[in-house]
Amino acid sequence: MPATDPSDDLALLVAAAREAAVIACGFRAPQVWDKPDEGGPVCEADLAVDAMLRERLGAARPDYGWLSEETADAPERLQAERIFIVDPIDGTRAYLEGSRDWAHSLAVAENGRITGACVLLPQRDLLYTATLGGGAFLNGAPIRASAETDPARATLLGPRLAMSPEHWLGGEVPPLRRAFRSALAWRLCLLAEARFDAMLTIRPTWEWDIAAGSLILSEAGGTATDQRGAELGFNKPHPQSDGVLAGGALHDVLLPLLAASPVSPPT
Structure with a gap:
């Protein structure tokens, strides 16, 4: 598989996440179902975002595999060198309750290791991004984890x-x-x-x-x-x-x- 610059993948993920936000924020009273085995709620917005992401990302990187919370798993992904790993709406309960604490979470993994990632909270205007070896950023500014040890x-x-x-x-x-x-x-x-x-x-x-x-x-x-x-x-x-x-x-x-x-x- 030809090499892809992680920054190119990240740009694709960010654009797709922003499109996902438009879809998710456009719903007012989405229909809701319960997943089997007490798996929690899923709603129309989850499925609409998932369908868009799979179509858009798959068209841009047809040789990448696909793993998403809202898509039935398929063994073909295990043969892919690179794969999209997606949670269309992380925090569906919060989304349905009208809270701002939900996110679109998108990543690319290569041979089992994450190489590009974005997490967008559209209701809070927060965009977290990272590429492997490239640092982590919040709305474009570098961020650093806590040094607290006590x-x-x-x-x-x-x-x-x-x-x-x-x-x-x-x-x-x-x-x-x-x-x-x-x-x-x-x-x-x-x-x-x-x-x-x-x-x-x-x-x-x-x-x-x-x-x-x-x-x-x-x-x-x-x-x-x-x-x-x-x-x-x-x-x-x-x-x-x-x-x-x-x-x-x-x-x-x-x-x-x-x-x-x-x-x-x-x-």
């Missing part, structure tokens, strides 16, 4: 479940403040701009929720792994990770404190 001064983004004693060694929960945001992609971006210090998800996490945000965070100097400290990989046969631990400098402090981590706690 849990007592830090805030962790995550659900209440993340602060349950059974998820920490010896049942000892670090003295972290906790906050929550609906869209996983945005949580990772908030870490990238040092608005928060760490993020934890315990449950299995879909690739489309974290693909774009993980590159933006890593290019901002942060780290995202699964909850056991393993590197995140993408375009896997089963596209999930074993939870996610992410952060700036605090990532390496929290990792050995997690009950799921094979790393010994610091002495």
Whole structure:
């Protein structure tokens, strides 16, 4: 497959995300369904954005594979060297509630590694972008993850479940403040701009929720792994990770404190 400059891919992702925003913001009362197996809501806007993205991105890069929350998975993607990984609307519940805390999350992976990413929050006028080796940016300005290493001064983004004693060694929960945001992609971006210090998800996490945000965070100097400290990989046969631990400098402090981590706690 001919090489593609990651910056060209990024320009394509940004243009597609902006078009997605026009579609999503144009709905007033979209029809809503429940996904099977308690998979959460999906609405007309999710499907309309997904269809546009697949058509536009596929036409521009016909040799790229496709993985999206709202498209039935197909094994052909596993043969692709490069692949789009897309969450048409990350934070559908927030979108349906009229909140501004939802995003379009788009990424390109090459041989399992994210090379270009954008996360757009149209209702907040926030555009996060990154290319592999090219740094991370918010609305065109460079961003950097938090250098905080003291849990007592830090805030962790995550659900209440993340602060349950059974998820920490010896049942000892670090003295972290906790906050929550609906869209996983945005949580990772908030870490990238040092608005928060760490993020934890315990449950299995879909690739489309974290693909774009993980590159933006890593290019901002942060780290995202699964909850056991393993590197995140993408375009896997089963596209999930074993939870996610992410952060700036605090990532390496929290990792050995997690009950799921094979790393010994610091002495």
